Amino acid sequence: MILAAGLGLRSRPLTNDRPKAMITVAGKPLIGHLLDRLADAGVEKIVVNLHYKPEPLVNYLKGHRLAGKIIFSDEREKILETGGGVKAALGHFSDEPFFVANCDAFFPDPDENPFSALARVWDEVSMAALLLVKETGKAIGCDGPGDFFLEDDSRLRRSGGDKDAPYVFTGVQILTPVLFEDLGDAVFSLNKIYDRALSQEALFGTPYERAWLHMGTPEMVEQAEGFHRQ
Numbered sequence: 001m002i003l004a005a006g007l008g009l010r011s012r013p014l015t016n017d018r019p020k021a022m023i024t025v026a027g028k029p030l031i032g033h034l035l036d037r038l039a040d041a042g043v044e045k046i047v048v049n050l051h052y053k054p055e056p057l058v059n060y061l062k063g064h065r066l067a068g069k070i071i072f073s074d075e076r077e078k079i080l081e082t083g084g085g086v087k088a089a090l091g092h093f094s095d096e097p098f099f100v101a102n103c104d105a106f107f108p109d110p111d112e113n114p115f116s117a118l119a120r121v122w123d124e125v126s127m128a129a130l131l132l133v134k135e136t137g138k139a140i141g142c143d144g145p146g147d148f149f150l151e152d153d154s155r156l157r158r159s160g161g162d163k164d165a166p167y168v169f170t171g172v173q174i175l176t177p178v179l180f181e182d183l184g185d186a187v188f189s190l191n192k193i194y195d196r197a198l199s200q201e202a203l204f205g206t207p208y209e210r211a212w213l214h215m216g217t218p219e220m221v222e223q224a225e226g227f228h229r230q
Contacts, residue, residue: 001092002034004103005051005075005085011104014218018056021048021103023215025224030215031057031103035066041115043099047092049073049085083188087180095177097124100190102171106220108227109210114172121154121206122174128202129194130174131156133167134212140223141214142168148205156205158198167205170212 008015014023021031031048038046046069048061054076061070073089080088086100099115107114118132133156136146146165149157159165179193197203213224 001047001049001073001086001089001098001100002031002038002103003049003082003085003100004031004057005049005079006103007052007079010216011218014221015052017053019052019054019103020215022056022060023221025106025215025221029060030106031060032064033106034101034103035064037107037113037115038099038101039066041099041113041119043069043115045069045071045092047071047073047089049075049080049089051075051079078187080187082190083180083192084186086175086190086193087183087186087188090177090180093177097122097174097176100173100175104215105171106213106215106224107208107210108213108224112208112210114170114208114212117208118172118174118206121204123204124176126202127174127204128176128179128200129197129204131194131203131205132170132172132208133205134170134208136166136168139168139170139212139214141216141220150205150207154204154206155201156198156203167207170208171214 004021008020011020022029050072071092114132122130145163146159146167147169148167149165150167179196
């Protein structure tokens with residue numbers, strides 16, 4: 001699932017007339033780069049949620065080479081936040097673990113697929129959630145403190161307000177549907193899901209060693225373009 005329903009407020013004016021997923025880098029929308037990576041990782045069904053200015057996104061995806069594999073999850077009446085958006089789309093995943101990606105996660109290195117990196121270490125016995133994380137000091141586009149500590153057994157522990165937490169979440173992950181069971185809320189953050197996994201000692205992380213950019217502001221587009229000019 002690609003989370004593409006956000007308002008893109010920090011990306012204005014680039015998002016004045018389009019959703020963040022349609023910001024262009026190297027001649028291709030951000031969501032196009034993610035679709036290429038998902039296809040290369042062998043993914044055959046992709047759910048995209050919609051809310052803010054969906055028309056440009058819908059038109060692009062309907063004309064994409066993967067159009068037959070794309071399903072829309074419509075949130076135009078009410079945005080459901082990250083967790084609620086995933087919960088609303090659970091019926092498409094057949095009770096199997098699935099990838100989730102923020103539309104503003106950009107991975108310019110063609111030699112390391114972030115989804116394949118997750119799949120290589122996924123363990124369905126011990127893991128309920130697996131997050132791709134990046135060393136805080138090497139996270140391009142993230143100026144704040146880290147999100148997690150990574151234990152020796154690859155379990156994640158929240159920063160707890162510690163500004164020296166060494167890892168930040170990249171926005172790419174594997175989740176299991178069981179984490180959403182018996183949740184009555186329709187609108188909620190995925191942080192609620194991570195807390196559930198933490199309570200079960202089943203929230204894991206794996207570091208991504210190549211470049212990752214958080215495309216949260218217009219200034220990040222120029223940096224992303226720079227990777228393609230190298």
